[in-house]
Amino acid sequence: MILDKTHRPWMIFTVIAFAIATGLYFVYASGTPNGPSGGSWQGLAFGIAGSALMVFVGLLAGRKKVPRWRVGSAQTWLRAHIWLGLLSVPLILFHAAFRIGGLLEQSLLFVFGLVIISGIIGVAFQHYLPRVIKSATPREAMFEQIPAVCDSLCRTADERVTAVCGTLFESATTAETTASDPALHTLRDFYVSTVRPFLAADTNGDSLLTSPAQSGALFSQLQQALPRQLHAVLHELDSICDERRQLATQIRLHRWLHLWLFVHVPLSLSLLVLGILHAVASVYY
Secondary structure, rough: OOOHHHHHHHHHHHHHHHHHHHHHHHHHHHOOOOOOOOOHHHHHHHHHHHHHHHHHHHHHHHHHOOOOOOOOOOHHHHHHHHHHHHHHHHHHHHOOOOOOOOHHHHHHHHHHHHEEEEHHHHHHHHHHHHHHHHOOOOOOOOHHHHHHHHHHHHHHHHHHHHHHOOOOOOOOHHHHHHHHHHHHHHHHHHHHHHHHHHHHOOOOOOOOOOOOOHHHHHHHHHHHHHHHHHHHHHHHHHHHHHHHHHHHHHHHHHHHHHHHHHHHHHHHHHHHHHHHHHHEEEEEE
C-alpha cells in the first residue's frame, strides 16, 4: 500500500471529520458543569461512532477472505482501513474524556494504542519496503516464483560446470581424468560442496557465500589457484551467486513486509473482545 495521491480524498475527509468532532467535543466539554463523561449521551455518541469505525475497518479482513465480494475494490478498503482507523483514535479519546478509567478500560486503551501503533508501522512497511526491495534487489522476482528462479539458477550453474568438468559427481572414469587435471577436481569440489547448496531454494544463512565480502574472497582465491581457462566459469558462478544473494535479500525483506500482521491481527481481535466486554460492563454496571 503506497501512500499516493489516491489517498488525498480520504485524508481530507479524515481531517474535516476530526475538526468537526473536536469542535463538538469542546462545546460539549465546556458546557457540562461536571465535566465530560463517557456515560453522557454525547460521550456515548463518540463511543458508538469510534467503535463503529473500528468494526468497519476490521471488516477489511473479511473483504480479503472473500475477494469476489464486489463491495468496493481492495485498494479502496485499504485506504478506508487506514484513514478511518486513524479517525477512530480521537473519537475513542473523546468518549473516554481522556480518562483511563478502571482496569478494563485501561486494558482496552492500552491494546487500542498497540493496534494503532502496529497499524502505523505496517503502513510504513508497506510504503517503504517495496522501494527498498526494488533498489536492493535488481534481480527482483515475484515472491511466489523465487523457488523456481532458484532452481533455474542452479540448473544453469550445473550445466556450466558440467560443460567444463564433464560431470558433477565423480565416478571411476572421472576420477582418472581429474587425477591428471587437479584443477577440474578443485573446481567441481568447490561447486558441489559450496556453491550448489547455496543456490538451493531452501538454503539457510550459514553458507560463506551469503556474505558478499566472503564470497568475493573465496572466488578471488580460487581464481588465483585455477588456470586462466577456468576463470570464465568462475566469473559466471560468481554472478549466479550474486543473483541468489539478491533473491535471499528479497525473501528477508518480504518477510519483514508481512511480519507486522502477526502482531496487528491478534491485537485487533483482542481489541474487539475487550470492546465487547466494555460495552457489556457499561450496560450492566
